[in-house]
Amino acid sequence: xxDRTLLAVAVATPLLVGAGFVMPSWAVFLVSAAMAKAxxxxxxxxxxxxxxxxxxxxxxxxxxxxxxxxxxxxxxxxDAFLALAIGTLLSVVVAAALGALLARYRDIFFAMLSMxxxxxxxxxxVKTASLGGTDGFNLPSPTYLGYxxxxxxxxxxxxxxxxxxxxxxxxLVHLYLxxxxxxxxxxxxxxxxxxxxLGASVRGAICVKFVIAGALAGVGGILSALSVGHIDPGMAxxxxxxxxxxxxxxxxxxxxxxxxVGSLVFETVRSFAVQYSPxxxxxxxxxxLLLVIVFLPGxxxxxxxxxxxxxx
Amino acid sequence: xxxxxxxxxxxxxxxSWLFIVALGLTLVFGVMNILNVAHxxxxxxxxxxxxxxxxxxxxxxxxxxxxxxxLFLAAVAAGIPLGALIERGLLRFMYGRDxxxxxxxxxxxxxxxxxxxxxxxxxxxxxxxxPSTALxxxxxxxxxxxTYDLSLILVAAVTGGVLxxxxxxxxxxxxxxxxxxxxxxxxxxxxxxxxxxxxxxxVGAVLGAFGGALTAPIISVAPGIGVEIIVLAxxxxxxxxxxxxxxxxxxALLVGLSRAAAVHLxxxxxxxxxxxxxxxxxxxxxxxxxxxxxxxxx
Numbered sequence: 306x307x308d309r310t311l312l313a314v315a316v317a318t319p320l321l322v323g324a325g326f327v328m329p330s331w332a333v334f335l336v337s338a339a340m341a342k343a344x345x346x347x348x349x350x351x352x353x354x355x356x357x358x359x360x361x362x363x364x365x366x367x368x369x370x371x372x373x374x375x376x377x378x379x380x381x382x383x384d385a386f387l388a389l390a391i392g393t394l395l396s397v398v399v400a401a402a403l404g405a406l407l408a409r410y411r412d413i414f415f416a417m418l419s420m421x422x423x424x425x426x427x428x429x430x431v432k433t434a435s436l437g438g439t440d441g442f443n444l445p446s447p448t449y450l451g452y453x454x455x456x457x458x459x460x461x462x463x464x465x466x467x468x469x470x471x472x473x474x475x476x477l478v479h480l481y482l483x484x485x486x487x488x489x490x491x492x493x494x495x496x497x498x499x500x501x502x503l504g505a506s507v508r509g510a511i512c513v514k515f516v517i518a519g520a521l522a523g524v525g526g527i528l529s530a531l532s533v534g535h536i537d538p539g540m541a542x543x544x545x546x547x548x549x550x551x552x553x554x555x556x557x558x559x560x561x562x563x564x565x566v567g568s569l570v571f572e573t574v575r576s577f578a579v580q581y582s583p584x585x586x587x588x589x590x591x592x593x594l595l596l597v598i599v600f601l602p603g604x605x606x607x608x609x610x611x612x613x614x615x616x617x
Numbered sequence: 618x619x620x621x622x623x624x625x626x627x628x629x630x631x632x633s634w635l636f637i638v639a640l641g642l643t644l645v646f647g648v649m650n651i652l653n654v655a656h657x658x659x660x661x662x663x664x665x666x667x668x669x670x671x672x673x674x675x676x677x678x679x680x681x682x683x684x685x686x687x688l689f690l691a692a693v694a695a696g697i698p699l700g701a702l703i704e705r706g707l708l709r710f711m712y713g714r715d716x717x718x719x720x721x722x723x724x725x726x727x728x729x730x731x732x733x734x735x736x737x738x739x740x741x742x743x744x745x746x747x748p749s750t751a752l753x754x755x756x757x758x759x760x761x762x763x764t765y766d767l768s769l770i771l772v773a774a775v776t777g778g779v780l781x782x783x784x785x786x787x788x789x790x791x792x793x794x795x796x797x798x799x800x801x802x803x804x805x806x807x808x809x810x811x812x813x814x815x816x817x818x819x820v821g822a823v824l825g826a827f828g829g830a831l832t833a834p835i836i837s838v839a840p841g842i843g844v845e846i847i848v849l850a851x852x853x854x855x856x857x858x859x860x861x862x863x864x865x866x867x868x869a870l871l872v873g874l875s876r877a878a879a880v881h882l883x884x885x886x887x888x889x890x891x892x893x894x895x896x897x898x899x900x901x902x903x904x905x906x907x908x909x910x911x912x913x914x915x
Contacts, residue, residue, distance in 0.1 A: 358717050410903055413652055413716060417855045418899050421892040424848060428889030543848055547724060554721060584735055591728030598722055599710075 310479050310560060317562075318472030325464040333464050335576060337532045339568040340467040342552060344525035346564035347471075347478055348518030349553040354482065355514055356494030357411065358553070360546050361419030362522045364403075364426050365396045367541035369523025370530035371436065372396070374444050385447035385466060385531060392527040393520055400519025404512040423541050430538035441537025444530055460532075467528050474521060475561040481517070482561075490514060522549075551590070555597050557604020567605055623760060624877045630766045632873025633773035637831060638846060639853040639865045640780065641824030647797050647860025648817040650716060654723040655703060656825045656850055658730035659696060661843035663826025665738050667691035667833040671745035681751035688748065688834075692827035700822030704815050712814075727843070735840055742839035749834035765834060772831065776824075777866060784862070793817065797860065852895045858905030867906055871898075 325333055345362055352359060373392035377383060403422060410418055431439050446459055454462045481487040489510045492500050497507050530536045539545065548571075556567025574593065578586035601607055642656045670687045703726060711722055752764035784790035795803045796813050804810045829842075836842065853872055857864025872891050879890040886893070898906060 406900075410899070413720075413859065414855070414899060414903060414905075416717065416720075417851060418896065420848070421852065421895045421899075425889045425892045425896070428886075428892070432885050432888060544844060550721070551724075554718075585732045587728045588732035591725040591732075594725040594728070595707075595722065598718060598725070602718075 308483070310562075311476055313562070314472055314476045314479065318468060321468040321472070322465050325461050325468065330460065333460050334532070335572055336569065337460070337464045337467050338529065339572040340464075340471045340565065341525045341529035341532060342549070342572065343471055343565040343568040344474055344528070345522045345549050346552050346556060346568055347474055347561065348521030348525075349549055350556075350558050350561070350564055351478060351482065351487075351490065351514050352518050353553055353558045354490040354494065355511060356490075357415050357511070358550055359407075359419035359515075359518070360416040360543065360550060361421070361423035362518065362549050363541045363543070363545035364419070364423035365400060365519040365522035366526035366529070366545065366549075367423075367426060367430065367536075367538070368399060369393060369396045369526035370536045370540055371430065372523075373527045374442065374530060374536045375436070377445065378442075383445045383448045383453075385449050385463070388447065388531065389524060389527055393523050396523025396526075397516055397520050400516040400523075401512070404515030404519070405508075407515060408508040408511040420543050420546060423546055424543060427538050427541040427543075430541060437537070439538060441535060441539075444534050444536060446534070447531050463528070463532055467532075470524060470528070471565065474524070475565075478517070478521075479561045486510065486513070551594055553604075555594065555605055557601075557606035559603060559606035559610055563604060563606035570605065619759070620881060622758070624874070624881050626757065626760070626762060626767075627880070628870075628874035628877035629770055630762075630873075631876055632869040633769045634828070634832065635849065635853050635873055636773045636866055636869035637769075637776055637824070638828035639850045639857075639869060640776065640862065641821035641828070642850045643854045643857065643860055643862060643865045644780070644824070645818055645821035646854065647862075648793060649708075649712075649814050651708065651719045651723065652716070652851070652854075652859070653818075653821065654720060654847060655726040655730065656723075656821070657843035657847035658727050658734075659699060659822045659825030660829035660832075660846045660850075661734055662699060662730065663692050663695045663829030664833040664836075664838045664842060665734060665743065665829075666695040666826070667830035668743035668745040668838045669738075671747060671833070672743065675747045681747060684748045684751070688830040689827070691833075692823055692830040695830075696823030696826035697819055699826070700819035701815065703822075704818040708818070709811070709814075727847075731840070731843065734843075740840055742837040743833075744837055745833045747834070763835075769831065776827070777862070780862060789816070849891060852891045855905055856895050856898045858902075858908035860909070861905070861907035864905060864907035868898075 325336070328336070345366055349359070349362060369392035372395040373388035376391040377388055380387070403419075407415060407418055430436060436442065447463065448454075449462060449466065452462075482490065489500065489505055492505075493507055493510060500507050526540060530540075552567045552571045553564070555571060556563040575586060575590065578589045582589070597604065603610070638660060641659070642653060645651055645653050645656075667688050670691050671684055674684055674687055707722065707726065708719075711719055749763065749765040752768065754761045755764045755767055782790075784794060792803070792808055793813055793816075795806070796808060796810055800810055803813075828846075853865060853868040855868075856871060857866070857868030872894050875890045875894050876887060879887045902908070
């Protein structure tokens with residue numbers, strides 16, 4: 306008997322995919338960007354449940370994208386699945402190494418140290434001329450196991466891939482968080498020392514969650530880079546991480562759907578704010594974040610939960 | 618030998634600048650337990666205010682000497698209203714919440730100010746180099762340095778000294794130290810903790826604006842200077858131990874000298890020496906160099 310969330314994911318994913326064929330082009334692009342972001346935020350959700358907020362997820366976002374881009378160039382390939390495989394693998398390896406280190410820290414120091422690593426990558430990328438320095442480099446239009454879509458269909462193809470990956474990620478993360486290992490997250494957030502006394506390894510658990518978050522961020526980075534067609538070091542800058550954390554708190558940690566909802570709201574607000582009032586879009590974002598923190602500490606998803614309770 | 622001297626002086630200059638910029642941040646954290654991302658906004662607004670004042674002052678043909686007073690005035694004029702507004706108007710209602718939430722509150726304030734700066738001062742860069750050029754160059758042996766840069770060392774020393782004296786010898790300073798040690802107990806002893814917080818935040822804002830005002834003559838004051846400074850200030854503060862002023866000093870020195878060494882010896886790593894130093898320090902001392910011992914609650 307599948308639980309409600311899995312059922313919802315199983316229903317929502319085909320709907321999302323289908324929507325890609327009927328939505329106008331600008332909407333497809335917007336939702337694609339939101340989905341890539343949602344993947345990163347999904348990883349952050351796992352860490353948020355553990356009581357940790359890293360300020361350096363941009364590291365994996367950029368790492369995945371750069372690894373994929375470099376691999377594609379080196380192999381003279383354009384396959385999206387190859388890019389995903391290589392980029393995600395590198396993200397996982399780096400996340401495992403860094404996670405083992407970061408698992409010793411908490412709170413502000415966890416956040417700052419992860420930010421330091423992402424800024425180190427930024428510094429490296431900016432100074433490496435062969436990777437284009439601050440300009441970055443372009444990515445070729447992706448192919449999918451031999452299928453090379455022409456201009457109009459390329460966006461839709463990437464959209465479908467992103468939607469399927471997002472649905473898969475949501476289902477897997479939900480299953481993980483419902484498992485005993487995943488439940489440790491909230492236990493660690495509440496009282497680490499008791500978890501240790503109960504026989505579980507806190508550092509091991511945190512490391513695993515960090516790897517999950519890193520992998521998801523890497524996938525998000527690759528999809529985002531393929532969607533825009535360009536990679537630059539700005540993907541690793543701390544303001545990029547700040548955006549992810551922003552969306553995580555906007556969305557709340559209530560459900561695996563929350564990251565997608567939060568990302569969608571964020572991307573929509575930002576697109577319209579930039580279009581209609583380019584001088585004040587940051588102010589708008591800042592004000593929205595402030596309002597959410599003050600009035601909706603559980604994030605946007607807690608609204609849904611509140612409505613459900615009110616109806617019951 | 619010559620290279621070592623150049624690195625030492627350059628490092629000292631950069632360290633002084635970092636110290637002034639990071640001082641307000643570590644003070645606010647030490648007293649209020651808030652890592653203030655809006656510190657970058659104080660810095661930027663201090664720089665813009667200083668640039669504007671200096672521009673207005675030198676529009677007519679006036680002597681250069683009083684211009685330095687303008688920098689200090691700019692910092693005070695920018696810092697006091699901003700600090701009071703943010704603390705009394707917003708942060709006051711957020712105390713007691715999760716520290717990371719407070720960081721995000723200050724982050725949203727920072728975002729708002731980024732656009733406010735654009736609205737008030739526009740996107741074009743401002744130049745206020747007159748105070749810097751007026752001082753000319755100083756020769757230390759065969760090396761020549763900008764006198765303004767060297768004076769930063771003096772200013773940093775004086776600022777640090779004044780702050781130390783205020784904290785160690787004045788009554789308000791001692792009360793502030795009590796609040797740092799134990800907020801609840803101080804309140805129980807009759808200290809108006811709310812007022813202490815306001816004073817501290819305003820002082821932190823003035824110090825941040827002062828850092829910006831001092832920097833205005835040597836950079837082009839353009840949008841985005843706040844963003845760059847935040848990570849630098851954070852790194853210095855984290856290295857030294859959050860809330861520790863001697864820590865900020867040592868952290869600034871470490872970073873300043875490392876960066877100067879990198880610039881002269883290995884320029885490719887210059888951009889991230891600061892983060893490399895932070896990583897190394899945190900590896901050895903997870904809470905920073907001079908962090909206070911904290912009790913573990915079970």
